[in-house]
Amino acid sequence: MRTSKLALPVAPVLFALALAAVPATPEEGKPMPAIEEIVVEPEGAKATHLSLSRDGNLVAYRRVGSTEKGLWIYDRKTGEHLPLAEDSEEKAHYAPTFSPDGKAIAFLVGEPVVPPAYTSVGVLTIADRTRLDFPGSAFAWSPTSKRIAIANRENGELGVASLKTGKVTEVAPIAPGWDPLEPPSMAWSPDGESIAYAVTLTDQGAQGIRCVLVDKKDLTKVIDYQAKRAAIHLFWSPEGRLAWHVVIPGEKPSSEICAVDASGNPETLYHSDLVDSAGRPAWSPDGATIAFLRTPSYHKHTTYGPSDVWAIDVATKQLRPLTAVGDATGHLSWSADGKTLVLSGGQRLRCVKP
Amino acid sequence: MHVSSTNRRRGMSTESILLLTLIAVAVIGAATWYANSTKRVETEVTRSLEHGKSPSEADPSAGGGGGVVVGASRDGGSTGSTGSSSSTGGHQDPADVVVRDGDTKVPEASTFEQRVQRAKSVSVPWRDQEGPKCALYAYGMVTDFWKDVTGGKAQAPPVNGPGGIFETAKEKGYTKDGGITLTNLAKIAQGNGYKTKYGDDWRGAKGMDDIKAALGRKHPVIIVFDVDKGEGNPGDFGGERAHAAVIQGVFKDEDGQEYVVAKHGWREKDYVWRVEDFEKSWKTFDRPMLEVWSEEKPAEPPPTPAPIPVPDGSGSD
Numbered sequence: 001m002r003t004s005k006l007a008l009p010v011a012p013v014l015f016a017l018a019l020a021a022v023p024a025t026p027e028e029g030k031p032m033p034a035i036e037e038i039v040v041e042p043e044g045a046k047a048t049h050l051s052l053s054r055d056g057n058l059v060a061y062r063r064v065g066s067t068e069k070g071l072w073i074y075d076r077k078t079g080e081h082l083p084l085a086e087d088s089e090e091k092a093h094y095a096p097t098f099s100p101d102g103k104a105i106a107f108l109v110g111e112p113v114v115p116p117a118y119t120s121v122g123v124l125t126i127a128d129r130t131r132l133d134f135p136g137s138a139f140a141w142s143p144t145s146k147r148i149a150i151a152n153r154e155n156g157e158l159g160v161a162s163l164k165t166g167k168v169t170e171v172a173p174i175a176p177g178w179d180p181l182e183p184p185s186m187a188w189s190p191d192g193e194s195i196a197y198a199v200t201l202t203d204q205g206a207q208g209i210r211c212v213l214v215d216k217k218d219l220t221k222v223i224d225y226q227a228k229r230a231a232i233h234l235f236w237s238p239e240g241r242l243a244w245h246v247v248i249p250g251e252k253p254s255s256e257i258c259a260v261d262a263s264g265n266p267e268t269l270y271h272s273d274l275v276d277s278a279g280r281p282a283w284s285p286d287g288a289t290i291a292f293l294r295t296p297s298y299h300k301h302t303t304y305g306p307s308d309v310w311a312i313d314v315a316t317k318q319l320r321p322l323t324a325v326g327d328a329t330g331h332l333s334w335s336a337d338g339k340t341l342v343l344s345g346g347q348r349l350r351c352v353k354p
Numbered sequence: 355m356h357v358s359s360t361n362r363r364r365g366m367s368t369e370s371i372l373l374l375t376l377i378a379v380a381v382i383g384a385a386t387w388y389a390n391s392t393k394r395v396e397t398e399v400t401r402s403l404e405h406g407k408s409p410s411e412a413d414p415s416a417g418g419g420g421g422v423v424v425g426a427s428r429d430g431g432s433t434g435s436t437g438s439s440s441s442t443g444g445h446q447d448p449a450d451v452v453v454r455d456g457d458t459k460v461p462e463a464s465t466f467e468q469r470v471q472r473a474k475s476v477s478v479p480w481r482d483q484e485g486p487k488c489a490l491y492a493y494g495m496v497t498d499f500w501k502d503v504t505g506g507k508a509q510a511p512p513v514n515g516p517g518g519i520f521e522t523a524k525e526k527g528y529t530k531d532g533g534i535t536l537t538n539l540a541k542i543a544q545g546n547g548y549k550t551k552y553g554d555d556w557r558g559a560k561g562m563d564d565i566k567a568a569l570g571r572k573h574p575v576i577i578v579f580d581v582d583k584g585e586g587n588p589g590d591f592g593g594e595r596a597h598a599a600v601i602q603g604v605f606k607d608e609d610g611q612e613y614v615v616a617k618h619g620w621r622e623k624d625y626v627w628r629v630e631d632f633e634k635s636w637k638t639f640d641r642p643m644l645e646v647w648s649e650e651k652p653a654e655p656p657p658t659p660a661p662i663p664v665p666d667g668s669g670s671d
Contacts, residue, residue, distance in 0.1 A: 048638060049592025062592055065640060094594050113533030114489040114578050114596045114642075179486045180533070181581060181595050203484075229620065231583035249584040278583035301466055301607060301626055304587040327634075329590045346590045347638075 033322055038349035040074050042081050047072075049095055050349045052342050053102040054335075058126070059349065060084070060096035060105050071096050071107055073126070084124055085131075087112070093122070095345075099145035103127065104163070106139050106148055115180050121150050123163060134161050134168055140186035140195070149195050151184050153177060158186070158197055160214055172212040172219055175200040185280070187234040189242070196222070196242050198232040205229050209244060223258075223266055231278040233331075237314075238287050243269075245292055247278045253303075257281065257292060257312065270312050270319070274298060277307035279345065280331040285338040289313055291354075293328055294321075309343060309352060322352050466607075470626055473605030474615050475569035481513065483619025487532035489539055489598035490519045491619040492576045493646070496600060497546065499574055500648040507650035509546045536578065536644045543646050551645040558643035562629060565601055565614075568645045575601045577616075578642040579635040586620040588627055588635030596639060604629070 040047040040059050045066035050059055059074040069087040074080070084105065085093045092112040096105050104125045110118035118137035124130070136150035136159070150159050150168065156176030159168040174184055178200050186197040196211045201224060208224040209232065222242065225232070231247040243259035255276035258266040274295050281292035289311045298305040306326035312319050322341065330345025343350040471477075478495040479502070494513050501510035512518045519542060523529040528538035540553030551568070552558045558577075559565060568575045581597035582589035589595065599618035606612050612629040636642075 049594060064593060064638075094592070108594075111530075111533060113529065113535050114598050115486045115533050116594070116596050117486070117530060117533040177485075177531075181486070181488075181597060182583075229584060229586075247584040249586070253585070275585050277589070299628055299631075300609075300611070301613065302587070302628065303585055303625075304582065304631075327590070345592060347592065 032324055033352050033354045035323060035325070036351040036353075038076075038351065039347075042066075042072065042074075046347070047074075048347050049345060050347070051096050051098055051105070051344050052349050052351075053098045054100065055102055056351075058098075058102070060098060062094060062096065071105070071124075073105075084129075085109075085122065092116075094118070097139075097141065099141050100143055101145040103145065106141060108137065108139070109133065110137070110180075118153070118180055118183075121148070121161075123148060123161075132161075132163065132166055134159075137180065138183035138186065140188060142188050143190055143192045147192075149186050149188065149197075151186060151197070153180070158184075158195070158212070160195075171195070171214055171217050172197070172210065173199075179205075182229070182231075185232050185234045185244075187236055187242075187280075189236050189240050190238055191240060196234045196236070196244075198234065198244075207232055209234065211242060222260065233278060233280040235281050235283060235290075237283045238285055241283075243281070243283065243290065245276070245278070245281050247276050249275055255295075257290060259314075269314065269317055272296075275304065277304075277329055279329060279343075282332040282334050282341065284334055285336060287314065289354075291322065291332050291334070291341050291352075293332070294319075309341065309350075311354060322354055323350065325350070469605070469607070470603075470613075470615055470624060473613075474603035474624075476572055476574045476602050478574050478600050478602060478617055480617060480622045481619060482622075484514070485532050487513060487520060488619055489534050489536070489576070489578075490523065490529075490532060492598040492600050493539055493543060494519060495617065495619075496574045496576060496646050497548075500548070500646075500650075503652065504648055504650040505652040507653065508548070508648035511546065536576070536642050539576070540644055540646075543644075547650075548646050548648055550647075552642075553644040554642075559641045561641070562604070562633060564641075564643060566604055568643075569601070569603060571647070573645050573647045576644040576646065577601055577636060578639050579632065580638045581635075586618060586625065588631045590635060590638065593638045599625070 038052070038059065040050060040061055042063055045063045045068060047061040048064055049062045052059055057076050059076065061072055061074065063069055063072045069092065071084040071093045073082050073084055087093060090111060091109055094108045094110065094116065096107045098105055104123055106121060106123045108118045109120045109122050110116050119135070121134045121136040121139045123132045134150050135152055135154060137153040138151040140149040142148060146163055148161050148163065150161055151174050152159060153176060156174055157170045158172040158174040159170045161168045174197060178184065184198045186195055188195055194211050194213055196209060198207050199210055201208050205228040206224065206226045207230050209222040211220045211222055212218065225246060225248065227248045227250065229249055232244055234242070234244045236242055241259055243257065245257050247255045253273065253275045255272045255274065256268055257270040258268050261267040276295045277293040279293045281290050283290050291309055291311050293307050294310040295305045295307050307328045308324060308326065309322040309328050309332065310319055311322050328343055330343050333342050339353060341352040341354055343352070476499060479498040481491045481494050483491045490513050497508065497510040500508035513520050520532065522542055523534055523538065528534050528542070536553045540550040543550050565575050576598055578596050578598050579588050580591045580593060581595050597618065599616045601614055601616050603615040604612065614627050614629055614632050616625040616627060
């Protein structure tokens with residue numbers, strides 16, 4: 001029969017077309033990018049919470065496992081290790097983070113107890129070692145590196161500190177007394193005019209996202225999550241679109257990436273019924289993709305699993321893995337040219353070339 | 355097999371187009387069904403995990419066997435704890451069925467959750483954590499355990515309120531708002547009449563063997579690890595997220611994978627962590643550990659009264 005003869009060669013083509021119409025599984029994406037690992041190994045000690053300067057030459061880290069505990073800096077060109085801030089019995093230094101211009105490091109200072117009691121935010125200028133300390137227990141650098149947002153657990157205020165004058169201006173209320181293990185996520189808009197932050201709403205740990213215009217102190221409610229211990233990490237697109245990764249644990253867990261659309265409503269870009277590893281995602285400089293930490297499956301018999309860096313195409317919402325290390329943790333940031341993605345915060349730095 | 359030149363010149367006939375359309379619809383339908391069925395499987399696996407079952411337990415074809423227990427279970431498992439929720443359902447593995455009393459089959463551990471319960475050397479009651487007081491709550495759970503074991507002789511103070519652990523710690527200058535070192539927590543425990551071992555802040559144990567030895571003595575162990583955000587599992591945050599938990603047991607599954615069974619103030623259900631994940635997170639702090647135990651002996655049960663002789667009717671009047 002003529003038609004059946006015709007159908008035979010065409011059917012495979014149609015089958016291929018039909019398969020192409022079905023959303024591809026993430027694993028069918030591009031080949032895995034190369035990763036450069038940076039491990040800092042001080043003699044007789046251990047380096048944790050690694051942070052890379054923008055130019056890639058310096059690594060700030062917390063030194064533990066020796067008598068010389070505290071913050072140190074490692075020069076990758078000379079191989080030299082230099083102390084920045086020494087721990088004492090009463091005070092320890094955590095979470096060193098380079099400013100966007102790479103000239104200063106901000107960090108948390110607190111009592112080394114369980115859980116840690118962060119009491120102040122320190123800012124150290126690398127060139128002359130001048131240091132400023134502000135009361136607070138969470139921070140976020142402004143895009144220009146001239147200001148720093150500080151959340152004060154004692155008075156429940158979100159303030160902005162000028163590194164030129166050393167003065168703190170309160171800009172918005174933020175619930176006091178949060179669990180130190182649940183610090184409010186904060187993120188400056190690329191134009192430096194707004195700060196988005198997560199705020200604890202109830203004693204049960206429900207959280208909401210707010211956005212404040214720093215100089216006008218105008219406050220906008222973005223969304224509320226009525227879930228206990230929701231972990232929110234805020235970030236912005238290069239064009240100034242607010243987005244966040246939220247992980248909601250519990251009997252029916254979920255993880256999502258949402259972004260505010262043109263009409264001001266949250267749009268879900270990604271959803272999973274598993275608990276992702278929570279860390280700050282990063283929107284690529286060209287605006288096309290968001291890199292984030294994803295847990296696509298759990299280890300057998302557990303409620304957690306291997307964590308890796310994944311990318312979501314903002315336009316198509318297609319996912320693809322960027323690493324296959326299984327233990328990705330920390331915060332993500334892109335190089336200015338968009339060619340390198342840095343995962344920092346753990347015991348090694350991972351530089352991914354997507 | 356060929357396509358006629360007519361078709362090539364004039365395009366396909368109406369019946370050909372109809373047939374191809376039907377084929378395309380069928381193929382797209384089949385492909386979509388395949389994609390959805392894959393999603394369904396993933397969802398089922400996720401749901402089975404939510405209910406405390408493993409993916410292998412969700413799949414009746416998957417194998418499984420009895421867990422290898424490190425340290426014998428107290429009275430075969432739980433000790434009157436309020437802390438453990440049990441799993442429902444799950445397939446019964448032949449390896450978990452033993453024969454007792456002749457031919458009566460008794461399921462020993464038909465689900466992974468039951469294996470977890472069986473593997474616990476100690477089972478501490480749960481306390482719902484309020485505020486940044488994870489170490490105080492972990493200690494409170496341990497005292498509840500010892501109060502049960504000693505028949506109420508060991509102290510089990512509340513965390514909050516007058517005479518509570520928090521108030522005591524504040525009075526002694528050990529804490530401001532709940533954070534405390536294990537050294538000072540050990541001092542509080544000693545003040546409550548407990549014996550302690552380790553508790554040297556950030557330098558505690560040499561390794562998992564110390565935990566296993568304590569569990570072998572039926573002593574719960576308080577440890578500090580780097581907790582993840584959200585669920586409360588081990589992570590690696592450079593020591594920024596120090597959190598306290600109680601280790602209740604260590605065991606291996608059918609694949610030889612070793613796990614720890616833990617409890618902390620974030621949720622009532624036991625946590626099950628792969629040992630390598632826990633150790634990595636624990637080592638961030640140089641393995642802090644605090645073993646707490648009471649030497650109070652349980653009250654002697656009242657003597658059983660001697661049976662009253664029952665007249666057998668054989669006596670003479």
